[in-house]
Amino acid sequence: MTEEKSLSIANPHSGIDIIQKIGVALAAIGTIVLLIAWADIKISHHGALLALSITSILLGSIIYGVRTYLTVPEGIKNNNVWHSSFTNGGVLGWLAGIILTGFYIELYWFPSLLGLGADGAKNTGIVALFDPLSQFIKGQPASQWFVYGTIYTLLILALGIKFMLKYRHNRYQLIRTIVVIISQLFLAYLIPEILEGLNTKGGYFAKDLKYMWPLNYYFFESWHLNNMVDGGNLGKFYLVWGIFSFMIATPVITYFVGKRWYCSWVCGCGGLAETAGDPFRQLSSKKVYAWNIERWLIHSIMIFIFIVTCVVLYGYFTGSDTFLGLSIYSHFSKPYGFLIGSMFSGVIGVGFYPMLGNRVWCRFGCPLAGYMGLVQRFKSKFRITTNGGQCISCGNCSTYCEQGIDVRWYAQRGQDIVRASCVGCGICSAVCPRGVLKLENGDTERRDQPISMINGKIELTN
Amino acid sequence: MAHIVIIGNGISGVTAARHIRKMSNHEITIISGETKHFFSRTALMYIYMGHMKYEHTKPYEDWFWKKNRINLAHNHVKTVDFKTKTLKYLNGDTLQYDKLILAVGSKPNKFGWPGQDLDGVQGLYSYQDLELMEMNTKGVQRAVIVGGGLIGIEMAEMLLSRKIPVTFLVRESSFWNNVLSPEESEMINRHIREHHIDLRLETELKEIIDDGSGKVEKIITNTGEEIVCQFVGLTAGVSPNINFLKKSELETDRGILINEHFETNIPDVYAIGDCAQHKNPPGERRPLEQVWYTGKIMGETLAHCICKNKKAYNPGTWFNSAKFLDIEYQTYGWVYAEPKEDEESFFWEHQDGKKLIRINYKKESKEVTGMNFFGVRYRHETCVQWIENKQTVDYVLEHLKEANFDPEFYKKYEKEILVKYQELAS
Ligand SMILES: Cc1cc2nc3c(=O)[nH]c(=O)nc-3n(C[C@H](O)[C@H](O)[C@H](O)COP(=O)(O)OP(=O)(O)OC[C@H]3O[C@@H](n4cnc5c(N)ncnc54)[C@H](O)[C@@H]3O)c2cc1C
Ligand code: SF4
Ligand code: SF4
Numbered sequence: 001m002t003e004e005k006s007l008s009i010a011n012p013h014s015g016i017d018i019i020q021k022i023g024v025a026l027a028a029i030g031t032i033v034l035l036i037a038w039a040d041i042k043i044s045h046h047g048a049l050l051a052l053s054i055t056s057i058l059l060g061s062i063i064y065g066v067r068t069y070l071t072v073p074e075g076i077k078n079n080n081v082w083h084s085s086f087t088n089g090g091v092l093g094w095l096a097g098i099i100l101t102g103f104y105i106e107l108y109w110f111p112s113l114l115g116l117g118a119d120g121a122k123n124t125g126i127v128a129l130f131d132p133l134s135q136f137i138k139g140q141p142a143s144q145w146f147v148y149g150t151i152y153t154l155l156i157l158a159l160g161i162k163f164m165l166k167y168r169h170n171r172y173q174l175i176r177t178i179v180v181i182i183s184q185l186f187l188a189y190l191i192p193e194i195l196e197g198l199n200t201k202g203g204y205f206a207k208d209l210k211y212m213w214p215l216n217y218y219f220f221e222s223w224h225l226n227n228m229v230d231g232g233n234l235g236k237f238y239l240v241w242g243i244f245s246f247m248i249a250t251p252v253i254t255y256f257v258g259k260r261w262y263c264s265w266v267c268g269c270g271g272l273a274e275t276a277g278d279p280f281r282q283l284s285s286k287k288v289y290a291w292n293i294e295r296w297l298i299h300s301i302m303i304f305i306f307i308v309t310c311v312v313l314y315g316y317f318t319g320s321d322t323f324l325g326l327s328i329y330s331h332f333s334k335p336y337g338f339l340i341g342s343m344f345s346g347v348i349g350v351g352f353y354p355m356l357g358n359r360v361w362c363r364f365g366c367p368l369a370g371y372m373g374l375v376q377r378f379k380s381k382f383r384i385t386t387n388g389g390q391c392i393s394c395g396n397c398s399t400y401c402e403q404g405i406d407v408r409w410y411a412q413r414g415q416d417i418v419r420a421s422c423v424g425c426g427i428c429s430a431v432c433p434r435g436v437l438k439l440e441n442g443d444t445e446r447r448d449q450p451i452s453m454i455n456g457k458i459e460l461t462n
Numbered sequence: 463m464a465h466i467v468i469i470g471n472g473i474s475g476v477t478a479a480r481h482i483r484k485m486s487n488h489e490i491t492i493i494s495g496e497t498k499h500f501f502s503r504t505a506l507m508y509i510y511m512g513h514m515k516y517e518h519t520k521p522y523e524d525w526f527w528k529k530n531r532i533n534l535a536h537n538h539v540k541t542v543d544f545k546t547k548t549l550k551y552l553n554g555d556t557l558q559y560d561k562l563i564l565a566v567g568s569k570p571n572k573f574g575w576p577g578q579d580l581d582g583v584q585g586l587y588s589y590q591d592l593e594l595m596e597m598n599t600k601g602v603q604r605a606v607i608v609g610g611g612l613i614g615i616e617m618a619e620m621l622l623s624r625k626i627p628v629t630f631l632v633r634e635s636s637f638w639n640n641v642l643s644p645e646e647s648e649m650i651n652r653h654i655r656e657h658h659i660d661l662r663l664e665t666e667l668k669e670i671i672d673d674g675s676g677k678v679e680k681i682i683t684n685t686g687e688e689i690v691c692q693f694v695g696l697t698a699g700v701s702p703n704i705n706f707l708k709k710s711e712l713e714t715d716r717g718i719l720i721n722e723h724f725e726t727n728i729p730d731v732y733a734i735g736d737c738a739q740h741k742n743p744p745g746e747r748r749p750l751e752q753v754w755y756t757g758k759i760m761g762e763t764l765a766h767c768i769c770k771n772k773k774a775y776n777p778g779t780w781f782n783s784a785k786f787l788d789i790e791y792q793t794y795g796w797v798y799a800e801p802k803e804d805e806e807s808f809f810w811e812h813q814d815g816k817k818l819i820r821i822n823y824k825k826e827s828k829e830v831t832g833m834n835f836f837g838v839r840y841r842h843e844t845c846v847q848w849i850e851n852k853q854t855v856d857y858v859l860e861h862l863k864e865a866n867f868d869p870e871f872y873k874k875y876e877k878e879i880l881v882k883y884q885e886l887a888s
Contacts, residue, residue: 015625073656075788079623080512169788171871287523387867388842390783390792392754393473394505399518408521429869431513433785435792435839438867453755454763456778457850458843 019067026060027158029053034151037129038103040115047132054150058158065162074169076431078400086354087279093354101351108342111144137190138197146193152272153189157181160275172426172439176265180274183210183266195234203227205238210266212246214305215368217341221333222316246368251375257441258382259372260424269361272350273402274425277358281402281427284357290404294363294421298370301340305367308332340365359402363421373420381441382424384417386410389453391436397428411436414451414458465489466768467549467559469539473754474735475565476500477761483530485769490531491557493549495538497589499524504754506592507616511623516589544711544728561768564707564718564726564733565761568700568752570613575696577670582678583694586617595620595695602626602692606681608667609698610637612784615650617695618659619787629660629689631667643799645809646834649818650786657787670694700752702737715739717750722774724764732768734760744776746796753782779846780832789816794845795832797822805831808855808886810879812837819879821855828854838875839867859883 016024033053036043043049069077086092106113115125123131127142130150134142160181167173192207205227206216213219219242228235228242253261263270284290315321315328322328349361362369376382384407391414397407403421407428410417417437429437452461466482468475471494479490492500505519527534538552542562549557570585572578582598584591599605605621607614610632618628634640637654639647654661666684673679680690702717713719713727717739724732735757739749759777766773783792801807801822809820817837823830829852833845844865848858863876 073653073788078511078513082515083512170869171873172869175871286518385867387839388846389755389758389781390842392504392783393502393521394508395502395514395518395521396505396508399514412521426869433790434783435790435867438839439870452762453759453778454766454773454776456776458846 017067020064023060023062023064023067026056026063028060030055030057030060034126034129037126038114040125043129046129050129050133053129054154057154058161061158061162065165069165069168076433077166078431081279081282087282089283089355093280093283097352097354100353101347104347104351107144107148108346114144114147116144117141137193140197140200149189149193152268153184155276156184156268156271159278160271163275163278166278167430170426170430173430176426177274179265180267180271184268184271187266188268199231199234202231202235205231205235206242207238208268209241210245210262211268212242212250212368214246214302214309214371215267215269215366216242217305217308217336217367218333220309220316221312225316246371250368250372254372254375254382255380256382258380258422258424258439259369259376260382260422260439262372263362263369263423264425269345269349269366270423273353273358273362277350277353277402280353280358282357282399283355284359284363284402284404286398286401286404286406288406291406294404297364298366298373298421301344301365302367302370304336304340308336357402357404359404359423362423363403369421369423376422377418377420381443383440383442383446384410384422384428385438385440385442385447386414386416387434387436387438388414388451388458390434392434394433396431396433397437400427400431402427407437414447415449416447418446418448463487463489464560465491465558466561466563467557468492468563468565469549470494470563470565470567470735470737471496471500471534472503472565472567472735472757473500474567474757474761475563477758478563478565478734478764479532479761480530481762481765482769483532485765488769489533491533491535491559493535493537493539493557495536495552498534498536499527501589503587506586506589507620510592510595510620540706542707542710542712544731547730559730561730562732563764564704564731564737565735565757566703566707566737568736569703570696571699571701572696573698575608575667575670577672577678577681578696580670580672580678580694581676582692583670583696585696586613587700599624599626599693604629604689604691605693605695606631606667606689606691607695607697608681609696610634611697611699612638613700614695614697615654615786617697618654618657621693621695622657622659626693627658627660629662629691630654631662631665631683633664633666635664637661637663639799641799643797643807643809643820643834645811646818646820646836647799649811649815649836650789652815653787653789667694700736702739702750704737723767723772724760724775732764734764740775744774745780747777747780755781779849781842781846789837790839792835792840792842793833794840794842795822795830795849797832797834808859808883810875810882812875817875819875821858823855827852828856830855830858833858841865841867855883 030053033049082088112118115123115127117123123141127144127147130142130147134140134146160177164174164177187210188208195207205224218224228239264274311323311328311332314323344365345361352360391411393408393412395408397411401407403423405419405422407417424439426439429439449460451458466488468479471492475492479492482488482490499520501519502521505514508514509516539549540552541550547559570587584594584598604627606629607617608631618630621628636647637650651661667681668684669682670678671680678694680688681694682688704714704718708714717737718726718733719741720726720733720738721741724734726733736752743749756777763773763775779795781794797820804825805822806825807820807822811818820834821830822832830849859880863874
């Protein structure tokens, strides 16, 4: 069949009506304000413009979502996903991907291009646009990280609401998305920024309660440990909490409900993937070779961060800057931070959403996901149950699995899906037209064999 | 080691091949004139709607076949010479077999309507039909669908995804009411109209009119009404695709006649799936079963018959599922449109008009005979066990929540349902 190569972002077959267009236009105005500031075109009234930008992005997305989804009966809304070049990995997708990637490169390595004032100089560009908000929340001028955090949170909020409108018939999706929005807004953004403002004297340490090692790869670096130890009760609390959360809380909760409690319910990376990234989930590769790459890559990164962490802890306890004659900074922490922390999780992880799908980092890179994945795979009550012989092998589940799991392969054999990488987003279950899939935490053995129905009943085979 | 040749790479043929491979070292060849690789016919609609691409509908990656030593022939069989065990392809080539499995599927019914072969008039069964529909529906102002079954409503949903207005002609007095009970059928009528489909009940196609260039211009219904349209979908059921076998010594009726071991009247020739007609169907099952899972069960059972020992077709308790636009439907056991004489029927409908549960049971013993679920998911295994163990309706309703298969956090209605039953019973 000939492929549609339409240049329209919206559904090329339906067109969008005037109210939807107003929504898109509003969100576009808000985005253009950001782009103008980014391009460092001289503007004044930063406070008012930022307020305009944020409100119109939020309002525009809501208007678009309400108009698109509430005017039609509730149900699965995947029409024309593979016809639009924005969502089928086509020209528009690439364009969006290139812009996003550019933003990340400047963010990590050239913040001055975003307008960050060097050595106490005044901010310009997009960073200056965010100064008034930063002053308001924490009494300091903005940094590139404040800009990033604000846009990130705004996207999760605005597109999270759109996602909820799209899945309004599905209470799992609604509750999950509310939790993910609240986690980002409060735990990852407002509370840390406010605490940061109150605690200007001490050195920086991570204040997002759920941003734990090894996702937070610098947690055990000497400077970070020192800043926590010297950071008063707050710092000590974060130190104890940080260790408790990855050593005890994480495996225990993952045992009971699977890694989804983190990956698709509270995590910031997951939060962005599930909301802003939702239009791209179908782009993940379901091929077995991709699964092989995934296993190699994610486990290598786990080993990498484990070694780096052992080495930095050695440095911390011995006070040494070197390990076996190698500089700890330039041979261990810096390469990890550059290659994995910035390149992989940021540039590729988000920048490549429109090309490789919305969970590239979570699937191939995140060592925390890898760690929880091992718990989930080998010792957890979580599984996706399949409903007897009802699967018609249509492939919707596999197509819309952001983690590239070939869900159908299990479902058509009547076997439970027990996979290290499943983040429990529940979309496979939502899009299945025959009601075959159910995410469950069960006490029974997980069914890892196919069923057979040739004897007039559902039986396990070997 | 024998050469087993399978005509048809649908779910039946492919399941047979996979299980023969698991159990034996026979040489296996699958032939199909449709597509080189097995794809899921049930997903055709989603390709048109842009939910998936053709690639996504293939349940196995392309390397699978070679790895499992299953030869694929993308070719069309013209005739079979059963005496010399030779197939003849359309292009003149031939192929020898030791055992032949006919899994040739169905084709859309056409009832000899005037104009049924005009451009813009088509059924939907094959991948080629889908390509044709893609072409036929470009720039269409209105489409008419003839035949109110499962494929008809899928086709309506497909056209809606392209914002093409649809008129849906249904011969019956209510949608699919030869299968669904009145309340269910009425619920689907409402839902069809909620989607702005112009549903015409008790309306039949009389004639399709040519615009002068061989294309459809309008249709005329049995009430004499003319409907201008540029596309006509014929979805009045399917029948076995066996014309190329009709003139041979193979015994056929509507389908290829088989016994409970899928054997035809000719030794070493078997038939499975949509094209097979059971001479002695098990239980209350029909001689022709044109659903996905029965093709699967037939394929697997036949593999046993060929490679191990003979095993009779035994698909167990009837079940099925479908989706009517946004409303999911699952059924377990037999729920006839009208309960049998010795049966009683209990049903509950949610006030939103999109969820409905029906349980049929024997008047005397109260044992459950079948259940219909709309808009709520239930567990296959549990429901079927209840039926097989002859549980009473009271037992089933009390335990209904144990079979609930909806996603976590969904509202549960089992209490409400039980209360309604108890009120009716007292
Ligand atoms: C649009 C649509 C939706 C459906 N949805 C559902 C559903 O939701 N649930 C459900 O249970 N069932 C559904 N069905 C029915 C289901 O798809 C069929 O029952 C099933 O596919 C039949 O499988 P099969 O292997 O018997 O035959 P088929 O899948 O038809 O395979 C037969 C193959 O043999 C090939 N063939 C035939 N003759 C020759 C020849 N002479 N030479 C070479 N090749 C030949 C055909 O081209 C075809 O590829 C649907 C059917 C359609 C058309
Ligand atoms: S298997 Fe299902 S729940 Fe798990 S990640 Fe994939 S789509 Fe989400
Ligand atoms: S979406 Fe449902 S019916 Fe389709 S392949 Fe997946 S489990 Fe099977």
